[in-house]
Each structure stands twice: as C-alpha cells, then as structure tokens.
Amino acid sequence: MAVDPTGTALAQMLEEDPGGSVVMLNLVRFAPGGRPSYEEYSRKAVGFLRKYGAELLYAGDGATPLVAEDGQDWDAVLIVRYPDRETFSRMVADPEYQKVSRLRSQALSEAVLQPTTPWGSHRDS
Numbered sequence: 001m002a003v004d005p006t007g008t009a010l011a012q013m014l015e016e017d018p019g020g021s022v023v024m025l026n027l028v029r030f031a032p033g034g035r036p037s038y039e040e041y042s043r044k045a046v047g048f049l050r051k052y053g054a055e056l057l058y059a060g061d062g063a064t065p066l067v068a069e070d071g072q073d074w075d076a077v078l079i080v081r082y083p084d085r086e087t088f089s090r091m092v093a094d095p096e097y098q099k100v101s102r103l104r105s106q107a108l109s110e111a112v113l114q115p116t117t118p119w120g121s122h123r124d125s
Helices: 007-015 035-051 085-093 095-107
Strands: 022-030 055-061 076-082 108-116
Touching: 007 085, 022 035, 022 085, 035 055, 035 085, 035 095, 076 085, 085 095, 095 108
Parallel strands: none
Antiparallel strands: 022 076, 022 108, 055 076
16 A cells, blocks of 8 residues: 655646645554554654644544444544645655655555645635
8 A cells, every 4th residue: 555645646736736735634554563653753754844834733543433434444644734735745855854754654554645725715616
C-alpha cells in the first residue's frame, strides 16, 4: 500500500489548485510496532510545519467507526492546513524534510493524504 505522495500525484494536485490555503486530511494505519516511529516523525515534523507556515489543526486516535466498510477504520487522523498547495509541495521536496519523512514511511502500512477545498471556493456545479 502507498503511504507517500508520488511526483505524479503532487503534479496533479498543483494542476488542480483552486488557489488559497489547503487543508490536508491524513488518515493513517500503523505498521506493527510503527507508532513510536510515527510519534518521532511527528515531533520532528512540527519544525517543518512552522518553517512553511503550516498549522496542525487536529491529531487524534481513531475509534470504532460508526459507518464504514470493513478495513475503513484508521489508527489516527490528522488535519493540517498549509498556506497553499505550492507550499505543501515545497515542504515535501525539502531534502531535510525527506530525511525526517522516512520515519513516517516506515511507521505506516497504509495512508490517505487528501487535499481538501473549502466549500464556497471554486467547485464544479
């Protein structure tokens, strides 16, 4: 399962950019024994969020889902706001961030990283 964005996915995200801030929904499933590595990643990633003007809006453990198919439960949910999509792309391309992001990659067995656009912004009718 993929846990890191690909260059193709990042290019598409930038191509679809409606402008303005982007809020990233992070759904993560830990690999066996992966939580400590993810916690270390999180501690180190905070500095990069500050450097790029991003803000962690929420982080919490997943609980038993009320509505979901089998396999759609997640160990943790994080919501992070970035000034814009280009800033997110620059952060993940930062060589120092890439060193830290290895901790995230090894910690996870599965992930969803979903850029979101606020309602009321550019939307197809």
